[in-house]
Amino acid sequence: MGLLGRLASPIVGADRRVIVLGSARMVGAIGNSFLIVVLPLYIASGVVDLGALLGGRVGVGPASIPVTEPLLIGIVLSLFGFLNSFSQPWTGRLSDRVGKRRPFILAGIALLGTASGLYVFATDYWTLVVLRAAQGIGAALTIPAVVALVNEYAASPDERGENFGVFNTFRLFGFGFGPILAGVVVEAGPYDLSALGIETAFGRPAVVSGYDAAFLAACAGAYLSFALVYWLVHDTEESAKASGKDVSIRVFGDDRLFDPVFALGLATVAMGICIALFATLQNQINLRLGQAPVWFGIQFAAVTIANVVFQVPVGRAADRFGRRPFLVAGFVLLVPSTLLQGIVTTPVTMLVVRLIQGISVALAFPPSLAIAGDIAKEGESGSTLSVLTMGFGLGIAIGPLTSGILVEYGFVVPFAAGSALAVLAFVAVVTQVDETLGVST
Structure with missing residues (x-):
């Protein structure tokens, strides 16, 4: 059996519910990882007004540093990770106390997808900050609940490692190849929609920039993930057993x-x-x-x-x-x-x-x-x-x-x-x- 066959065989034999969750996370990860590539380019393109932010300094005395475009880009990108990380223990604990996972997953995906779509209208830096912060909270709602379900889907401890391996394979595939797709989408823009019979959009000629196309693709990916979870993923009996407990x-x-x-x-x-x-x-x-x-x-x-x-x-x-x-x-x-x-x-x-x-x-x-x-x-x-x-x-x-x-x-x-x-x-x-x-x- 070749390498691909050896890799495919354990995935085929895995719990189908884990495959569905992994597929949903893969689609969502593709959309979200678009932004790792697109947001820095979007800010650097001049579309976003950085205004009086540039040229200032942050910090006190000798410890202060100048506010530069790379610094502002770094803040936007890191904000997602910090809010996502620090919020996860609270959202994970809340999903345990409520005894449900699925509502948290759906709410988080909806927040991620909606914010992705709203980047189309963001023309100032603080709007980007708010939208990226919202996405960090959306990810914090989703991730602990998804991982908890993967754990609870294991019928016995000797299936747990495989479940997490399968889930992470799908998730990482989406995260790894999302930036590549984003680069292709941005590079191929702008897109003229008149060929589809759409002459105007928002009162303007129906031409979508590569950036806007990437934002909309990220939004679409999130809502496809939402649909997969809504139709195919359900809570377990184990999820409800901690309802009301102080964990x-x-x-x-x-x-x-x-x-x-x-x-x-x-x-x-x-x-x-x-x-x-x-x-x-x-x-x-x-x-x-x-x-x-x-x-x-x-x-x-x-x-x-x-x-x-x-x-x-x-x-x-x-x-x-x-x-x-x-x-x-x-x-x-x-x-x-x-x-x-x-x-x-x-x-x-x-x-x-x-x-x-x-x-x-x-x-x-x-x-x-x-x-x-x-x-x-x-x-x-x-x-x-x-x-x-x-x-x-x-x-x-x-x-x-x-x-x-x-x-x-x-x-x-x-x-x-x-x-x-x-x-x-x-x-x-x-x-x-x-x-x-x-x-x-």
Whole structure:
């Protein structure tokens, strides 16, 4: 059986409800990841009035920094991640207390999609900020509830790793290829709709810019995801069992410093930072490696591609052989694969290192979710698993800001700092997290 056959076989045999949830998240992720590419271009195009914001300074005295266009772009992009991450424990806990997942998922998708469509009318910076903030809250409503349902759909613990592997494969496929599609949509614009018999729109000639087409495509993708969830996804009996309970997140452990799930959350923050350090250094990386921009796009996508390929096999293996060996191996591999990105000097070696980093994430993340799912008490999946989804989102938001600041001290410095965090994450995993497969919790 070829590689594709080996990858397809576990997906075909997976729970169909998980495949539906994964497909819905894939469609939504494609639409939302459009904005990672489109918003910076949209702001830089001059359509958005930055007004008196440019030229000012933020901070106090020597610690102040000038307000530049890249800074304003970074704030808009990071705002989504911070609001999404910090809101997830609250929305996850609320879905546990209410005892329902589906309403949260639908509300979050609707908020994401509506805000995407409204970007068409955004011509000033603060409107972009409000819409991106709304999307961050929409994602926070959706993600913990979706992950909780994936966990609850597992008929037994030895299916949990596979469920998360399948779900993450679909989600990452959407997230990884959305930016590529966005670039194509923007580049092919503007679009003349007169060929479709539409002569005017909003009192203007029916010509849609590439930016507006991307925003509308993101909106359409979200509402297609909404339709899939509405018709095909339902709550479980387990979802209702925590209704009215006072569920909370534990920080400290009974026989060790940290609760295992909280320790995994901290480790996941470090993992997200390590992945995202690369994102803001496109110009420096292209110059250092003497490569064309297309190389950066391939290298950026390599982490996602490796995840798409390995998540399902790792999830199945974690169900058979245990969670902890794969979890530990993932964080071991994360250390050198992060540091080497600041050392390699050719495009091909950078690609190889990014692929290795993607494998490290695929080794660590499904087992982490499976361990949290094993530990979660009945009806508390939303609260428990939100610790990990929050941690990953927070790391992805912190990473670009970290590399943007530290690169001023040398190209290798951000990656050295990331690898140091990966070492701390490895220590946390080894000392605070035990095997849970086959263990009564």
